[in-house]
Amino acid sequence: MLGALQFGVLAASIVLFVPMGMAGWHLSRNKMLFFSGALFITLAVGVHLTPYFPSISDLVSSLSASVVLENRDSCVSFLHEIVWDVQPVRVSEFSSNSSNYEESWSWAQSTPVTACGFQKLGRSDASDLLNGSWIVVAGDSQARLVVLSLLNLVLDPEEMESIRGDLFKRHSDYKALIKGIGVRLDFIWAPYTRNLTELLMEFKHNRQYPDVLVMGSGLWHMLHITDAMDYGVSLRLMRRSLVSLLPISPDFGMDGPVTGSISIRSPHMFWLGMPTLVSSMLNTEEKREKMSSVMYDAYNSELYESKLLRQSGGPLLLLDIQSLSRNCGALCTVDGMHYDGVVYEAAIHIMLNALLIESQQQL
Incomplete structure (x- = not known):
């Protein structure tokens, strides 16, 4: 048309x-x-x-589709082009910030980034985008902080205070139904990759799949197992389960993209990357020894070689906490591992803008 x-x-x-x-x-x-x-x-x-004349119509349609796809993929690649401003402030006793600095972020003002029209969504727009969705976030404490940032965005302060204690119960799941917008939000405590694989199998067994799935692991494995090759094996096993169990497009085959299509709506899937570790700030000797920069790099190499991530032919779009935390800097963390909320806030807005791009919506 x-x-x-x-x-x-x-x-x-x-x-x-x-x-x-x-x-x-x-x-x-x-x-x-x-x-x-x-x-x-x-x-x-x-x-x-x-x-x-189908050939002419098909040619016009294919050209239009190619332009849309090219623009979409191009904008996704610019989602992490973020700049930070970290300034010293006088912190009151009522401040939720963990440092004596005020951090803010924005997307870079380069021509390609500006052309993509990324935006920080307010509560109303985020609620409209997520309305009626089932969102699952699975992982360790980093994933819990992502859930906190998402809830901070869609709930008012009074509602947040009423749930904060339940959300941060140690090593526990958290489930919420946000009635005003019909959002079901599940946090699953899954610190190891095998826990994520088991979660995927549970989805398959129940024949129910979330609309948005955010997963991540690595820190616990690095601390308690400290074997990058074993971590890589677990990632590859999870990828096989992900491709075979979830109703995702066979565009992502076992060895990279292949052709094909399906009629079942696929979930939007993200991988939550590990944060930059500031070794000198880690709070135990065991962490400083086992979570060294050399081990950290080895774990990241296994992640990219596993072909889980979209840029290496996999199904998961990376939420690059490593780059966000690194660029915010050591002033944005008090323990070298968990960062101030602004870092996870940026990750949430990257995810929301990715959802806008993938669903070809505008607010």
Whole structure:
């Protein structure tokens, strides 16, 4: 439909401006009228016959689809182009900030980032976007902080105070139904990759899948097992389960993208990356020894080699907490591992903008 409309506009423009141009070359009135009439008839017939020639229609549609897909993928790649402003402030006893600094962030003002129109969503817009959704966030304490930021965005302060204690019960799940917008939010305590695999199998067994799935692991494995190769094996096993169990498009095969399509609506899926670790600030000797920069890099290498992430042919879009926390800096953390809420707030807005892009919505 859109292609035919654009073609019609082009035809009308030719009909209008070509005769005017010819008039500029001092053609006689009769010649100009004859040419204009013949051109109009030819283009009108062409526009009406185009739908009956599938190859032409398909070509127009494919070109339009390619432009949309290219713009979508391009904007997704710029989602983490964020700049930080960290300034010293006088902190009151009532401040929720863990440091003597005030952190703020915004998307970079480069031309491609500006063209994508990323936006920080307010409570109303975020609620509209997530309305009626089932959201599952599974992982360790980093995932719990992401849930906290999401709830901070969609709930008012009074509601937040009433649930904060339940959300931060140590090593426990948390489930909430936000009645005003019909959102079901589940936090699943799943510190190891095998816990995530078990969760995926549970989805398959129940034949129920969330609309948005955020998963992440690594810190607990690094501290308690300290074996990057074993971590990589667990990621590959999870990827096999993810591809075979969830109703995701077979565009993501076992060894990379393949062709195919399905009719079942696929969940929007994200991988929550590990934060930048500030070794000198870690609060135990065991953490400083086992969670070294060398081990951290080895774990990240296994993640990228597992082909879980979309940029390596996998199904999961990375929420890059590593880059967000690194760029915010050591002033944004008090223990070298858990960062101030603004870091996870940025991750939530990256996720929401990714949802807007993937669903081709605008607010």
